[in-house]
Amino acid sequence: MRIVVTRRVPEAALVELRALGEVWVSPEDRPLTPDELRKAVEGASAVVSMLHDRIDASVAEAAGPGLRVVANVAVGYDNIDVPALAERGIAVTNTPDVLTDATADLAFGLLLALTRRIAEGDRLLRARKPWSFHLGFMLGSGLQAKTLGIIGPGKIGHAMAKRAEAFGMHVVYSGRNDPVEDLLRVADVVSLHCPLTPGTRHLIDAAALKLMKPSAVLINTTRGPVVDEAALADALLSRRIAGAGLDVFEHEPDVEPRLLELDNVVLTPHLGSATVETRTEMALLAADNVTAVLTGAEPLNPVHH
Ligand code: GLV
Numbered sequence: 488m489r490i491v492v493t494r495r496v497p498e499a500a501l502v503e504l505r506a507l508g509e510v511w512v513s514p515e516d517r518p519l520t521p522d523e524l525r526k527a528v529e530g531a532s533a534v535v536s537m538l539h540d541r542i543d544a545s546v547a548e549a550a551g552p553g554l555r556v557v558a559n560v561a562v563g564y565d566n567i568d569v570p571a572l573a574e575r576g577i578a579v580t581n582t583p584d585v586l587t588d589a590t591a592d593l594a595f596g597l598l599l600a601l602t603r604r605i606a607e608g609d610r611l612l613r614a615r616k617p618w619s620f621h622l623g624f625m626l627g628s629g630l631q632a633k634t635l636g637i638i639g640p641g642k643i644g645h646a647m648a649k650r651a652e653a654f655g656m657h658v659v660y661s662g663r664n665d666p667v668e669d670l671l672r673v674a675d676v677v678s679l680h681c682p683l684t685p686g687t688r689h690l691i692d693a694a695a696l697k698l699m700k701p702s703a704v705l706i707n708t709t710r711g712p713v714v715d716e717a718a719l720a721d722a723l724l725s726r727r728i729a730g731a732g733l734d735v736f737e738h739e740p741d742v743e744p745r746l747l748e749l750d751n752v753v754l755t756p757h758l759g760s761a762t763v764e765t766r767t768e769m770a771l772l773a774a775d776n777v778t779a780v781l782t783g784a785e786p787l788n789p790v791h792h
């Protein structure tokens with residue numbers, strides 16, 4: 488059986504996959520182009536995919552009738568046309584749970600970096616600018632007694648809430664069936680943890696940003712297109728809101744250029760799950776899902792549409 492891995496993964500996962508069949512790993516240090524991806528999957532029984540791979544009907548067709556499972560090494564699976572694959576009897580799996588804490592840690596880290604001006608202070612020192620301690624120097628704002636609004640109360644949202652409670656924050660939630668407006672009006676911090684779906688694309692647009700407090704900040708560690716990035720840049724430039732901490736971008740890997748100029752924005756390059764431990768667990772879980780399907784068992788983490 489041929490197993491295609493679209494980008495390098497931790498060795499432990501390859502060891503597991505090699506026990507099942509012939510494993511091809513992309514040698515490229517970049518995402519495969521759509522054409523390269525279609526070529527790579529020819530004859531595959533399983534594909535281990537990354538969140539930057541668009542897996543649609545054309546990829547399934549290119550693989551041929553032997554394709555049984557696409558194991559995405561991510562909790563999000565907006566890059567996969569699940570109905571098109573399901574129609575062809577191809578299982579789709581993701582990697583939930585193993586990245587919950589790592590992602591919540593990064594979200595909270597962005598929040599602290601923003602409200603306590605950590606990245607900005609680091610830039611100041613590296614620019615070798617003169618400075619001295621004084622009582623009004625580089626004041627941020629405290630999190631204690633502030634309200635965190637969690638949009639998307641899943642596992643990562645709840646892990647974020649737990650961290651916030653430890654810091655003395657109040658937490659409010661908004662899920663799929665609650666109007667987000669109430670949360671936007673009261674939250675001092677709005678943190679996004681909903682998956683990207685047609686219903687959440689541009690959930691945070693100009694109108695939503697207008698509802699936020701001028702003192703509020705936005706944290707996004709889910710998927711870039713949940714936020715209208717141009718509208719966010721407008722809101723930050725006009726001080727409609729106080730700041731943003733962003734790990735994901737609407738047109739990844741590109742970043743809206745105006746955001747790069749702003750000191751009240753902290754940016755990281757999609758590092759939510761990026762710890763040695765978590766990435767290893769994610770790759771192993773994807774391999775476990777491939778093993779399950781190719782040995783005739785039920786997938787461990789099937790996704791449904
Ligand atoms: C990362 O963004 C993931 O969905 O796992």
Ligand code: GLV
Pocket residue numbers: 562583584587640641642643644680
């Ligand atoms: C992800 O696992 C989530 O439900 O937030």
